[in-house]
Amino acid sequence: MFVERYGGSSHRPWGIERDMLYLDNVSTRAVARGLAVTLAVTGGLACGDGEPGNLVATATIGPDGGEIGGAGVRVSIPPGALLDAFEVSVRRDGLDLSVGDYVQSGGGYYLGPDTLQLQLPAEVSIDGEDGARLVHQRQDGLVVHPSSTGYIDQLGRVGLVSLEGAEAGVRLAHPVLAADPMGGEEFVDSVPMQAELVGGDQLDLQLTAYDYTGALRPLNGPGYCGFAVDNLSGGTLAAGCGQGEVTASLRAVDNVLSFDLLPFLSGKLDSPVPVQVVVGDGDVRLAVGFLQFRTGVCYLEDCGGYGVCVGDEQAACVCDDGYEAAGLECVCSPNCAGRECGSDGCGGSCAPGCGPDETCESNAGVCVPDESEEEDG
Numbered sequence: 001m002f003v004e005r006y007g008g009s010s011h012r013p014w015g016i017e018r019d020m021l022y023l024d025n026v027s028t029r030a031v032a033r034g035l036a037v038t039l040a041v042t043g044g045l046a047c048g049d050g051e052p053g054n055l056v057a058t059a060t061i062g063p064d065g066g067e068i069g070g071a072g073v074r075v076s077i078p079p080g081a082l083l084d085a086f087e088v089s090v091r092r093d094g095l096d097l098s099v100g101d102y103v104q105s106g107g108g109y110y111l112g113p114d115t116l117q118l119q120l121p122a123e124v125s126i127d128g129e130d131g132a133r134l135v136h137q138r139q140d141g142l143v144v145h146p147s148s149t150g151y152i153d154q155l156g157r158v159g160l161v162s163l164e165g166a167e168a169g170v171r172l173a174h175p176v177l178a179a180d181p182m183g184g185e186e187f188v189d190s191v192p193m194q195a196e197l198v199g200g201d202q203l204d205l206q207l208t209a210y211d212y213t214g215a216l217r218p219l220n221g222p223g224y225c226g227f228a229v230d231n232l233s234g235g236t237l238a239a240g241c242g243q244g245e246v247t248a249s250l251r252a253v254d255n256v257l258s259f260d261l262l263p264f265l266s267g268k269l270d271s272p273v274p275v276q277v278v279v280g281d282g283d284v285r286l287a288v289g290f291l292q293f294r295t296g297v298c299y300l301e302d303c304g305g306y307g308v309c310v311g312d313e314q315a316a317c318v319c320d321d322g323y324e325a326a327g328l329e330c331v332c333s334p335n336c337a338g339r340e341c342g343s344d345g346c347g348g349s350c351a352p353g354c355g356p357d358e359t360c361e362s363n364a365g366v367c368v369p370d371e372s373e374e375e376d377g
Contacts, residue, residue: 101165108159121151169200177289339365
């Protein structure tokens, strides 16, 4: 992912290294290459039906990516998701992953080590009945995905849940998001969003960007606000991303919240990056999909404060009077038309200047006899 989060170690210190981001220009669907797989039993990756905790499969997976699975679960880790080789395991797990009205159906799985942070999201799929949804236990809580397949950037516990009541109290009405990281509408400089709330007044919004260009910069995480909420209508901003991995927590005064997402500390993004959107109502969090985001050619370009940046494909400066473009800066343009001396308007002097017996009439920019020397004589 565009998220290193922890300098390649299998342990996860909660310091500044957690927010470094790595990416590679790769597909998010991995093909196992040079994968060393240790099977619990023979006959594919599955190890049979056992009690929670029984080993399903193990695999040594490194920077080239790989696949592991069996007994109804499949995990595909893309190239670039890991910086070093790690022993990845799949075990049966008996922990109840129900949350709200989403009730676990069937057994769960433990993907280990659960301290392992991926730089790119892995695709996880579990066999189940129609309508079942993947649920993933992150270190900061449970997240329900739209279907039995989801994309996760932390290993941990996974399972399937079925809705046995009302949907979560929040629904993202706009934009329409894609199910996988390579899809979704592309937005430039801002993302208009609209959320509908039912029976509640809280919207938690979490964004995580995966930069495939290898820019190595974080877009989300504790104390680091990659995106910011602006033009909020229908509520107030209750908290920002300084409090955990939530990009923003909004308090609604209406059942519809409208706002724009703007790049904040993400910096300039010349190429589109996939952004995963997770919404929550304080009780349940839903991974609702992906969009693509980039900044325009004029993002953060102010032409030195003396002009306006314009252009769609190529940035250029339209400068104020008295200034001229020098790349993407507007610099002072010397004005010596009709002047032989005095100021050029930019801190310099007009040429050729005055002789030893002359003085400059600065307003007119002309040389006149130095009368003071004649009087002294």
